[in-house]
Every structure is written in structure tokens, then in C-alpha cells.
Amino acid sequence: AQSVSQHNHHVILSEAASLELGCNYSYGGTVNLFWYVQYPGQHLQLLLKYFSGDPLVKGIKGFEAEFIKSKFSFNLRKPSVQWSDTAEYFCAVISYGNNRLAFGKGNQVVVIP
């Protein structure tokens, strides 16, 4: 069964600091990869996704993620965070033929003004 690992569940940083959230998955076949964000009191929103092509994908609000196939990783980055980036971030993976999106346990990110 596919699984998704996210480390450092709680991240606290100051505005303008850089953010990197790790995501590793276990499935060896063809996968599609996603990062979702959940702002306080709001529903899950798609931040960015990777299907194929350029392994560096750019999403909304200045976020980007890099797919490294050899490391089974899809890490999320933002060079300079803002207070409004305070949210929970979820990495998700779906493998072709599985039909089920598997989520990591999430990263709770708090940005201090």
C-alpha cells in the first residue's frame, strides 16, 4: 500500500524566513503528487500538483515544489513566508490504478509576525 511521510509536524518561524516541508512516498510506480493547504477554519485547497514534465512546479502564493524521483520526494518550499501562510499543509499521492489519494499527516506551520 502506498504511504506518505511528512516530518516535523509543527513548524514555527518568523516572517520573511524560508520554509521547506519534506514529503516522501513509498510507491514505486507512476504517481501524481499534490500539496494541499488548510487555512484556519477553511477547507482544503490545492496549492500545487505534479503530473509529469518539469519536476519543479510552481503553485499559488509563491509556493513551489520539486519532484525528485530517485528520492521518492516532493518537498514544498517558499523563499519568504508571511503571517498569512499560517496553515496546515498536506502532501498527497495517488498512484495510477490505485484510485485513492493518500495523505501525509500534515505540517502545522505557524508564522510569527
Add this chain to the structure above:
Amino acid sequence: DGGITQSPKYLFRKEGQNVTLSCEQNLNHDAMYWYRQDPGQGLRLIYYSQIVNDFQKGDIAEGYSVSREKKESFPLTVTSAQKNPTAFYLCASSIPNGNYGYTFGSGTRLTVV
């Protein structure tokens, strides 16, 4: 606007009672899903349905039941057999197979007292 509607937003029930959570979508998606979100555990799949009148158990189906009589609707019943029902429940939908990601509703927070 197309989207997913979950109702109610907050739900309180007494222990031992069954309760049904509503999920309606007007995105014309064939597939629908129910996830449970608990702090520090991410999203775990309860049930999913790829087509009307068909559904499959997810990873934590015990104590839950679903029906899919209409394409637009996928209600979830939390039965008295569910040992720890207090949680945040999220409904999602997608095109067949879900390879291109899911659209999520705003969730229902169920509290059993």
C-alpha cells in the same frame, strides 16, 4: 458556482445514536470520497465511490456506512458501532480515478457527547 456542500458545519449527537452527514456536489464528478481528519493524523479514507450504486471501504470503514443512489450525493452515516466518532469529516469528489486531484467540501465537525 460548482462545488461541494457539506451540511451541517457543526453537529452534536449523544453517544449511541446514529448520525448522517450530508455531502452534495454539482461538479458532475463521478467519484466521491469521505475522509476523517484528526489532529496529527492527517486525512484517513473512510469510504469511496467511483460510480453510482457502487462504493468501497477505505482504510477505516468500521462503524461507518454510505450510500450512492445519486451521482450528486454521497451521505455518510456514523453508527453507534464507531468507537471514537468525534472528528472532522471531509467529503471530496473527482473525475474518474482521481488522478488529477480532488475537490474538497468545507467539512462537518461531529461531536459526540
